[in-house]
Amino acid sequence: MNVKSNCNGYNFYMKIKFFTIFLLLLSSIVFSAKYGKTDPDKLYTRALNFIEQERFFEAKKVLKAYTKSKPEDSFGWTLYAFSERKLGGLEKARGLYEKALSLDAENKAALEYQGELFVELNMPALAQANLEKLNVLCPNSCEEAEQLQSFIAGTAVK
Numbered sequence: 191m192n193v194k195s196n197c198n199g200y201n202f203y204m205k206i207k208f209f210t211i212f213l214l215l216l217s218s219i220v221f222s223a224k225y226g227k228t229d230p231d232k233l234y235t236r237a238l239n240f241i242e243q244e245r246f247f248e249a250k251k252v253l254k255a256y257t258k259s260k261p262e263d264s265f266g267w268t269l270y271a272f273s274e275r276k277l278g279g280l281e282k283a284r285g286l287y288e289k290a291l292s293l294d295a296e297n298k299a300a301l302e303y304q305g306e307l308f309v310e311l312n313m314p315a316l317a318q319a320n321l322e323k324l325n326v327l328c329p330n331s332c333e334e335a336e337q338l339q340s341f342i343a344g345t346a347v348k
Contacts, residue, residue, distance in 0.1 A: 230259045237269055246276040264294035272303050275310075283307055296327055302334035306341045317342050 233256040240249035253270035260266055271286030287304035290297055305320035321342060324335035 230256055233259065234266065237273075241269065241273065244276075246273045249273040250277060262293060264290045264297045264300065267293065268297060268300040268303060271300070271307075275303070275307055280307060280311055284311070298324060298327055298332060298334040301327075302338045305338040309341055314342070 233252050237249045237252040237256060240246070240252060250270065250273040253266060253273055257263070257266045257270055267286055267290035271283045271290060274286055275283035284304075284307060287300055287307060290300040291304065294300070301320045301324050305317040305324075308314070308317035308320065317338070321335060321338050324332065324338060328335050
């Protein structure tokens with residue numbers, strides 16, 4: 191009788207243990223799916239939506255996760271920097287733009303937004319250097335060069 195009760199107790203303990211592990215695994219899967227942590231494309235789309243709505247704090251959080259999952263995506267780093275800049279984290283944004291440009295020196299969006307940051311930091315020579323790089327990349331002009339030119343001239347909406 192003693193052996194039988196120990197076996198039943200052991201079985202009950204094992205059932206509870208497996209049930210607990212199952213619940214933990216299930217909750218992590220649900221949590222990951224809810225926050226899009228398993229799909230970088232969903233993170234990127236969510237971040238773009240937040241930026242479009244000028245919800246930069248939320249965008250920054252999502253882009254932080256995105257850049258961890260896709261560390262070689264220059265555009266992800268650019269948007270992360272843009273969101274940080276819009277929240278007033280100018281020095282952090284500067285480092286993030288540098289990261290984006292280290293991955294793709296011809297990232298026109300990063301050059302434009304970094305140039306705007308340089309204007310905000312009162313570094314007009316660096317902003318002008320970014321405009322010159324854009325003019326080389328876009329000999330017949332492009333939206334990024336035009337936007338940065340307007341920002342430097344003070345005619346763009348900040």
